[in-house]
Amino acid sequence: MCLFGSVLREDFRPDSDIDILVSFQDSVSWGLLEFSRMKRELENLLGRKVDLLTKKSIEQSHNWIRQREILETAQVIYVAG
Template identity: 50%
Template sequence: MEKIEEIKKVLSEHKEELRKRFKIKEIGVFGSYVRGEQKKRGSDIDILVEFEEPVGLFEFMDLEEYLSNLLGMKVDLVSKKALKPKIGEQVLREVVYV
């Protein structure tokens, strides 16, 4: 994936499956891809999720692996509930929801 539009398209196409299978309420992209600062190689895709109900570590890791396979590159998955105050403000300002 090279552009935010491609990432959004793939996530959008799988949004219903993500909701059913992983109980995702919201999903969005933030970080270097949103800012247009991603590198050709080495940039991961930062994804913010909010769940409909609490999930365990294994479900969280399964989702991260699923998204990495779906997008064809490493995903750094962050739960909206786990955001720390300072960094969370920046993430919430720049996140692009699908």
């Protein structure tokens, strides 16, 4: 799990959302329901809106500028053991 975007910069405001990038092992089975539940749980824990993205979706993005920005600035906050 990584953070990216304004949460890592000085322009983070009280009304800013928190941008989170997640990746899953290939052996992990998950779908839209689990993804939505994870987003909702993170929003409840953090008390803010969360923009939750998967690393795979960013890697497959055609917007290479956004892709590079996210992947180069993301900071790991949790790795499952």
